[in-house]
Every structure is written in C-alpha cells, then in structure tokens.
Amino acid sequence: MTGPVAPAGPPYARIASEIRRRIETGELRPGDRVPSTRAITQRWGVAMATASRVLAALRQEGLVRAVPGVGTVVCAVPSARRERNAAAAGAPPPATVPGQLVRAAVELADAEGAAALTMRRLGTELGVPTMSLYRHVAGKEQLVALMVDAVFGEEPLPEAHPPRGWRARLELSAALQWRLYGAHPWLAAAMNLHRPLLAPNGMRHIEWALAALEGTGLDAEARMHAAVSLFGYVRGHAVDLQPESAATRTSGVTAEQWMEAQQERMAATLADGSFPAFGAAAPAADLTPDSLFRFGLAAFLDGLAARMITMTP
Template sequence: MEELRRRIAVGELGAGERLPSTRQIIREWGVAMATATKVLSRLQEEGLARVVPGVGTVVAGREVVARTPVQDLTTRRIVRAAIAVADGEGLAAVSMRRVATELGASAMSLYRHVAGKDELVHLMADAVYGDDPPPEQVPRGWRERLELAARQQWRIYRRHPWLARAISLMRPEFVPNGMAHTDRLLRALDGLGLDANTMMHAVLSLLGYVRGAAVSLEAEEQARTETGITDDDWMRAREAELERLFASGAYPTLARVVAQPGLDLDLDSVFEFGLRRQLDGLAVLVARARDGRRD
C-alpha cells in the first residue's frame, strides 16, 4: 500500500487514473487476495481512491472524494456492488462496510435499504438467478427439459462461484427467481406418473448434484487468482510427490487408472458425466412409473 500511496502523492498516478486491480496487485507484489483487497479498501477509506462503475478503482481528486449522496443509493445498486465483490473475491469478502466502500457511501446508509448481510446475500442470489431467464423455446421431452435447466444452473454457478455456498437445499430461503428454476424442473416431471413425494425427491436430488459439483468452483477460482497458477501447472509441480506416493504401492488401482492415456478431468467434464448418469437413473424411475410400478 505504501508504494501506491507514494505514487499518488508524487503525482505518478493522477486523479482519475486507474489503480491496479486486486489481481494485478497479487501478481506484482506477490500478496494474498485478502491483502490486495485490503490495500484498495484502505486507500478508499483514506479518500485517495474511489470506485467508478464499469472502470474499477481510480485515484480520487479533491473534487470527487465526497461520499455518494443517500438519495443516489438504491437496493439494486447495493446488490450489484455486492455481487461484483463476491464474483471477484468470494462471498467472505462481502460485508456491509466493504460494499459501502465500493459505492463511496457510508456503511450506515446501506441499512436504509438492506437489513444486513443475510438479507443482502438473499437479494444477491435472487438477482443472479433472475439474470438468466429460461429460453423461449423449451424442449418437449422431460429429459431434455431437465438437462436444459440443469445446465442453466451450472452456467449460473460458473459465473458466480460463491452462489453454491450461499444457498441451502433443506433450509432454503424463499428466493423468487430461484423458486422459478425449481418450478421449471417440477413441470418437466409433471404428468409422468410420479407422485408428489417422488417428484420433489427427484428434483432436489438433481439440484443437489449440480450444487455439489459447483461447491468446488469458488475455491478453485480463488486458488488460481491468488497464486496465478493454472490447474495443469499445479499438477505438474506435484508430479514427483505423486510418483513417490504411487511407488509406495498403497494405491495400486488409483496408480493404474491415472497412468492410462487419454485421462482428461476438469470440473466441466465431471459435471457432464454426472448429469448424464443422474438423468439415466431418472429415466428408469419414469419407466417404472409408466408401467404402474412403485418399487
């Protein structure tokens, strides 16, 4: 932070010029994401920087350091600022104070629109679900409709990796746009001979699978951002360690499978494989229901 403060003080960075992003700070100074985030937040608190929507954090001039007027704040602006923080740094980085800093407002002014972080996260989830409406042309087959909806959810998790940890299947918040996704899944199964209990179990199992596959997304993205190391580079750096473990003979089947040519794993391929197996299982259930069997 001292280096950026110095550059601002001597005029190397003038009013309105863009400051390095958190990722640039990580790469240039080799610090963790939390430290990089704290640097920009501290400069904003000191009135040396401000956030410009669509641009990033810039050097503040004397004429632009005043806080955002209360009347300019809206719930939507607050929610969108919080989503931007979560997308870039994870849900743990979201706080009322941090969002207020991003908006150039006081933390107390946010409470006129949002009761606290719990409500804010609720509104964030509703907003990102609503950003991806269903397509106008919906397939007729139940399997194709479930597949389309599941992939849509996966895309949402991909864009917003924090979302998987922000929701619960068994203690769900009443998120209208999220409930609309669930309703579409139920409609795909409606009229196939499944009773209500089976329909709900089938839908929650599918939702649980997609969410479970997505839980790793935030940690993976944060690791890449903080270290600048790709997944392939990470594995290559540990090849010697892995060879030693396999040489011990403790994991013979794992060692044999991993050594096979053509092995290609990433989160997307694992998701696609599991989704097909989930739908294969539901196809058996639907066939039994159509035959009048309930076993």
C-alpha cells in the same frame, strides 16, 4: 545525467504501481491476464510472498480479479468505482437504491470473494455511510438472499419455447445453473438446501423441473425429490469453486498449475503398486470440473429414467 528515480516504498508497492500504470494507460485491458505470482517472482526477482502481496493490493483496489482456470485478469471498472470517479469530477452520485446496492454487493463478492462482503465495505464502495444501507436491507442475510435472486435472474429459463422432452429440459436447467456458479464462485456456498433462501428466480428452476417431469410416471413426491436433488447436485458440485477461486486469487497459481506441480509426488505414491486400480485408470482420465459435472449429470438422469420405467404401470 542521472536516470529516472524509482518510486519509493516497499517492493510489492513498486511492482503494484507499475502494473497499475499499465492498466490505467490501457496497455492491459479488461479481461487481460496480469502477471502471475510466479511471473512476478521471475521478472522482478522477489519472493513468492511479495508477489502475492502485489496481486492482493491490486485486488483490494478493484483493478484485478481471479478467474478459475484462467488466472488473475483486469476487471471491468465496477459501477461503484465509476460513480466515485464521477463524484470526484463534480457529478452528483446517484441515490443508493436496493438494485444498486445488490449489484455492488455481487461485484464485490465476484471480485474478492464472500469474505470481503461486509456492510462496512459495501458502504465504502458505494461512498455512503454504512448505516444508510439498513434503510434498504435488514442485514447481510437479506442482502445475500437478494444477491442470489439477482444472479439467478441473469439467465432466465426459456419459458416460451422450452426444449422438447423432460431430459433436455433438465439438462438445460442444470447447464444454466452450472454456468451461473462458474461466473459467481461465492454463489453455491451462499445457499443451504436445509434452510433455503427465498429467491424466486432460483425457485423457478425447481418449478421448471417439476413441470418437465409431469407425465413421466413419477408421482408428486418423486418429482419433488428429483427436482430438488438435481438442484442440489449442481450446487454441491459447484461448492469447490469458491475455495478454488480464493486459492487462485491469493497465490496466483491456477488449479491446472497446482496439479502439474503435484505430478512427481503422485507418480511416487503410485509407484509401489499400493493403488493398482487408481494407477491404471488415472492416466486415461482427463478430469476437469466440467467433465465431472457432465458425467455426474448424465448418471443422475440415467438413474431417473430407469426409475420412471419401474414406476410406469
């Protein structure tokens, strides 16, 4: 008697095949964490580079995605994949329309980052010729603008029943933006306040802030500066989310794990007393992206409130 024959191929392919089987059988469900690069090296006895190739292969297939602060998790089946499966089963694929094109582009950028988003790759995901996409968008620049607009439309501001007071309204707008940037790490880098995209759903946050600041004592110029500065603050704070997402995706090491691995080096740097203020404050500070966002937002709004007092006749 002989045991089962191991699947042929390089080590990374065999490991990816095993994890793929667990996903396809439902043992690993959408949202479940898959083994990290470190766990793969320990379980299968392979090098870190091999473990990274395992996760890269699964990401390329659209089976997993990196979630900042969580790790690599199983994806929900993207709409484009569902359509390809339906076509393979004999069902006619739906016509490619702008809305479907934008949704597929957002899913691809969410799963693999902005660098993976090309018209050729998008055509492959949708199962249509690349050139057919240009019937709906002039090019990638217009597509990105539509993606940004669609994403900002996911969580509309409560126009009918807004919070009371200018500060509560600005806090709500900033919190919604921050949440969208976290859900779509590519979003912040896709925008440029010096050359703003025409995205009406994003512009509504500026309109919301301007309306909230009416009657506060700020003149029109100050209100516009405050509204755009708030939008820029949230976007600027979120710019690090994309490289962090990419680093987690390629290495399997989360930001928290990376920081833990640097503790000895940090302690050695502080040991000689060259940074006394830093050394005194660091142990008491629990810094996270969310805590830094909240602190900066409160400081911004406090400063705005002080300016209102000075400008009030």
